Amino acid sequence: MSETDVLKSIGSQNFILPCPIVLVGSYHDSPGGDKIPNIMTAAWSCPCSAQPPALAVAVRGSRQTHKDILKHKAFTLSIPDTKILPEVDYCGIFSVAQENKFERTKLTPVTAEHVDAPYVQECPVVIELTLIKTCDVGTHTLFIGEIMDVKIRESALNAEGLPDPEKLDVLAYVPMLREYRGLGEFKAKAFGIGKTIVASNVSN
Helix, strand or coil, X not given: CCCCCCCCCXXXXXXXXXXXXXXXXEEEECCCCCEEEEEEEECCEEEEECCCCEEEEEEECCCHXXXXXXXXXXXXXXXXXXXXXXXXXXXXXXCCCXXXXXXXXXXXXXXXXXCCCEEECCCCEEEEEEEEEEEEECCEXXXXXXXXXXXXXXXXXXXXXXXXXXXXXXXXXXXXXXXXXXXXXXXXXXXXXXHHXXXXXXXX
C-alpha cells in the first residue's frame, strides 16, 4: 500500500462484505386461521455454531416476519440466484400486510419437510431451521435456528456432490451502496493458500 493510500474513517456504519442474500420463509396466520406462506429478503445472516449446526438471521422488530417466526418457532432460508433478482428485491420492499408476495412474484411456496415454514422452490439452496434462541439488538432481533436440513439443486453440485459456486450463481449485497453483486471468481482454496507463507519462511 502506498503512503498516500491511507485508511479513511467513514464513521459508524453497518458495513461488511459480502452480505449474503437470503429469503426468510415463515407462515403468516390470517384472521380466518389460514397459514399464508410469506418471504422476506434479508442480507444480515451468518453461521453461528458448528454443533448444533446453526445459522442466525437479523430481522427488524417491525416486520411481520419477526412476529411469525416467534409464533411458529421455525423459519427457512432460501438462497436465490441471479435469475430471480427482481423478485428478490421486491420481497425486501413490500410487506405481506400489503399483499401476498408469493402470488405477486409468481414464486412457488413449498412446505418444508422438517419445520413449520415454507421455502422457495425456485431457489437453488434451501435451509430449514428450528428456532432455538433469540437475541434483541437495538432495532433488530437475531433469530438463531438449528439447521434441520439443507437442500441443494442437483444441477448445482460438482462431481464430488458438493456445492459449485459458479453453478449456484448466488447474490451478495453491498451495504451503503445498495447494490447487488455476484459471488465472484475463484481465488484460492481455504486452509491451503496460507501454508505457502510457512513454506516461504522456511526457505528463507
